[in-house]
Amino acid sequence: MKILLRSVLTLSLALSGLTVGVVGAQAYWSPCPSGYACLWTGTSYNGSRDVGYANYGYFSGMSNRADSAAANGGSCEYTRFYDQTDSFGSYFVLKSANFHNDMNRDANLANGAGDRPGEPWRDRVSSWRFTACSR
Numbered sequence: 103m104k105i106l107l108r109s110v111l112t113l114s115l116a117l118s119g120l121t122v123g124v125v126g127a128q129a130y131w132s133p134c135p136s137g138y139a140c141l142w143t144g145t146s147y148n149g150s151r152d153v154g155y156a157n158y159g160y161f162s163g164m165s166n167r168a169d170s171a172a173a174n175g176g177s178c179e180y181t182r183f184y185d186q187t188d189s190f191g192s193y194f195v196l197k198s199a200n201f202h203n204d205m206n207r208d209a210n211l212a213n214g215a216g217d218r219p220g221e222p223w224r225d226r227v228s229s230w231r232f233t234a235c236s237r
């Protein structure tokens with residue numbers, strides 16, 4: 103009986119260990135709230151912030167002024183940051199922090215951003231567009 107109890111106890115501990123190991127819903131850290139595209143006047147998400155929350159739009163308060171950026175489209179997997187208004191011109195892509203733990207923010211646009219490494223993007227972003235939206 104003592105051996106049986108010990109076995110049950112061991113099994114319980116093993117199962118609770120498995121439960122602890124299960125990862126919950128994806129919720130990656132981001133300086134940008136879910137559902138938004140975000141820009142800051144300073145590097146490393148400092149200074150003034152402007153946000154976009156429609157599927158696309160113009161950063162009226164931050165056009166050609168941003169030094170850092172983050173993407174967190176609530177149901178959209180990617181965000182394009184354009185250098186002209188109304189989703190025109192060149193753009194770089196950041197992944198949404200709701201879906202991806204990598205490439206979802208850039209602390210310094212001057213040395214490249216997202217999928218455009220080495221390309222200067224400081225004081226250049228004017229509009230955004232969410233893409234790959236699931237609902």
Ligand SMILES: [Ca+2]
Binds near residue numbers: 212
């Ligand atoms: Ca960068």
